[in-house]
Amino acid sequence: MTLWLTRLVPNARSWEARRDLCGPIGLHRRIMSLFPSDAGPDPRAQFGVLFRSEDTPTGSNLLIQSTQEPDTSRLPDGYGTTLTRPLDALIDAIRPGLAVRYRCVASPVRKPGATTRALYNLPPVVALTGAAADDWWMRQADLSGLKPLTHHSHPLDAVQGERRPDGEAPQRVRHARTQFDGTAAIIDTGLLRTKILNGIGRGKSYGCGLLSIAPARQPQ
Template identity: 60%
Template sequence: MEVLESRCGTLTTRPLDALLDALEPGHTLHYRCTASPVRKPGHTTRAHYNLPAVVPLHGPAADAWWQRQADNAGLKLLTLHSQPVDAARDHLHPAGTAPADRAKNSNRIHHHRVRFDGTATITDPDLLRTAVHSGIGRGKAYGCGLLSIAPAPDPA
């Protein structure tokens, strides 16, 4: 365990090797992922419908996004519960910008977030290991797309 400054708290890390090595096709697990589900429409679609470059997804559209991401991460969803959470917000300042100039030279960062919870069956352990290590979707630097898994009893 590493101790941070007293005002920050403590940090504990645990190896995931045993969990990741035990992943097998057909096993059931619990998952949680707070992600930034978005669609990036093409230039023609954006111009025709006057859309921004990145469109946040809500409700059934966000659930469909998660279904596709889970499939690509080696999971077959059994249950899904989703709920919106507060957006991740920050400002990006160009390197070397003086504090006095930051307000006029900054880009707003905004990652719409939805938390996905449920159970799934493993279809491809290698894809799942990659998703746990690399994350899913955009906004990882702001805590989006970090996939957590835990063993669950296999359905009877």
């Protein structure tokens, strides 16, 4: 199975691109429009679609990972420029002990037990920030077959919007986000490949969970 990575640079002059970048629901729909529409009840999972918005000096870029090459010709005229490449060489290079750079924008949360929720009047899912988010990431890194060597995190604006399931009342969507960057040593190649493929945490339909790695530069 080939894993594909697409970089989409939206055109600031395209009102459709500007509109999509303003909300997670529209952006999710736009990205999924690049894949076949007959993939069953969960096409995002069917095609392994994960994505992340990244701010650059020239504006926002989108990174889209998928198990099927997206049909970027389905984008509206003038929407933006795209470049798609396979990740086979990167995946094949994964081996124990290799030092890599990582990045992941994730939605760290804790799910308190029923007794704790009742005692402290907590919601079923509690967003984590600061040191608690860092602790969450360290656990996720371990479950991803990584041993962090350096680590940096900073909070991002939450993604929020409203989705309308067929025949149901509108539902509010909100995912707190933290960006995690650093270097790590690969400990378990199987775990790492699984997490790269499946993503980490909640909010995968809204730009969370994509784990990116690249070989770390060796000191001169």
